[in-house]
Amino acid sequence: MTFTVRGGRIAVSLALGLTVISQLFYVFVVSQAADGGDGLRRIVWTLEMADYTLVAVVSLALLARDRAMPLVWGMIAIAGIMNIAQVGMGLAMFPPAREIAEQTPQLFGSILAGAFFLYFHGKALLGLAAILVGMAVVARSGAAAKGLGGLTVLAGLATAALNCLAMAVGMDWTWYAGASGTLATALLAVSLLLVPRQDPAG
Numbered sequence: 001m002t003f004t005v006r007g008g009r010i011a012v013s014l015a016l017g018l019t020v021i022s023q024l025f026y027v028f029v030v031s032q033a034a035d036g037g038d039g040l041r042r043i044v045w046t047l048e049m050a051d052y053t054l055v056a057v058v059s060l061a062l063l064a065r066d067r068a069m070p071l072v073w074g075m076i077a078i079a080g081i082m083n084i085a086q087v088g089m090g091l092a093m094f095p096p097a098r099e100i101a102e103q104t105p106q107l108f109g110s111i112l113a114g115a116f117f118l119y120f121h122g123k124a125l126l127g128l129a130a131i132l133v134g135m136a137v138v139a140r141s142g143a144a145a146k147g148l149g150g151l152t153v154l155a156g157l158a159t160a161a162l163n164c165l166a167m168a169v170g171m172d173w174t175w176y177a178g179a180s181g182t183l184a185t186a187l188l189a190v191s192l193l194l195v196p197r198q199d200p201a202g
Contacts, residue, residue: 003061003065005062005065005066005197006197008058008059008061008062008065008066009062009066009192009193009195010193011054011058012055012058012059012062012076012189012192013189013190013192013193014189015051015052015054015055015058016055016076016126016185016186016188016189016192017186017189017190018051019048019051019052019055019083019185020182020185020186020189022044022047022048022051023178023182024182025044026041026044030044042091045087045090045091046091048083048087049084049087049088049091052080052081052083052084052087053080053084055076055077055079055080055083056077056080056081056084057080059073059074059076059077059080060073060077063077068136068195068197069132069133069136069195071129071132072129072132072133075125075126075128075129075132076125076126076129078122078125079121079122079123079125079126079129080122082118082119082121082122082125083118083119083122085118086115086116086118086119086122089111089114089115089118090115093111093115094108094111094112094115097111112171113170113171116166116171116174117167119178120163120164120166120167120177121163121167123159123163123177123178123180123181123184123185124159124160124163124164124167126156126159126181126184126185126188127155127156127157127158127159127160127161127163127180127181127184128156128160129156129188130152130153130155130156130159130184130185130187130188130191131152131153131156131157131160132156133152133188133191133192133195134148134149134150134151134152134153134154134155134156134187134188134191135149135153136149136191136195136196137149137152137191137194137195138150138153139196140194140196145194148187148190148191148194149191149194151187152184152187152188152190152191155180155183155184155187156184156187156188158180158184159177159180159181159183159184162176162177162180162181163177163180163181165177
């Protein structure tokens with residue numbers, strides 16, 4: 001199978017879009033489930049693990065192939081790896097830590113805080129990638145492209161700032177950091193498809 005820059009961009013765009021859908025599903029369905037949604041939570045997190053693995057692997061391949069956006073693909077690849085780690089903590093470490101939470105409440109709190117630090121770091125990187133991709137889209141002709149690019153830049157700036165703040169002060173900013181990150185990821189996914197091609201081989 002031939003790997004092309006265009007095909008890789010489409011794959012990453014679709015994968016990022018799926019992460020947005022899964023996060024919205026988690027917030028509005030899984031977290032609201034009457035029984036706690038433990039089974040559904042594990043399914044969603046496992047699917048996110050596969051999704052972020054695809055994001056990381058394809059972005060690493062694009063890092064080597066796409067001469068136009070190496071920093072963007074590096075940021076997206078590391079963001080994918082950060083999310084793989086934080087989802088893995090949720091799947092592998094949360095259940096046993098919950099079982100002994102009454103005896104050692106600090107243990108579960110520490111694991112939770114560590115997972116969210118990785119989550120914030122990944123979102124901050126996606127925010128920075130959104131800034132760069134949005135600027136590239138703004139350079140295109142057409143009011144629609146410029147408008148989308150401008151929104152992507154603004155969402156990226158907000159995401160990078162809020163998630164850096166959340167890394168510094170802790171989980172009090174989770175809602176704002178997560179909401180801005182979800183918006184920036186959605187706009188990044190769309191904007192990736194509109195970046196002008198600069199490599200005729202891709």
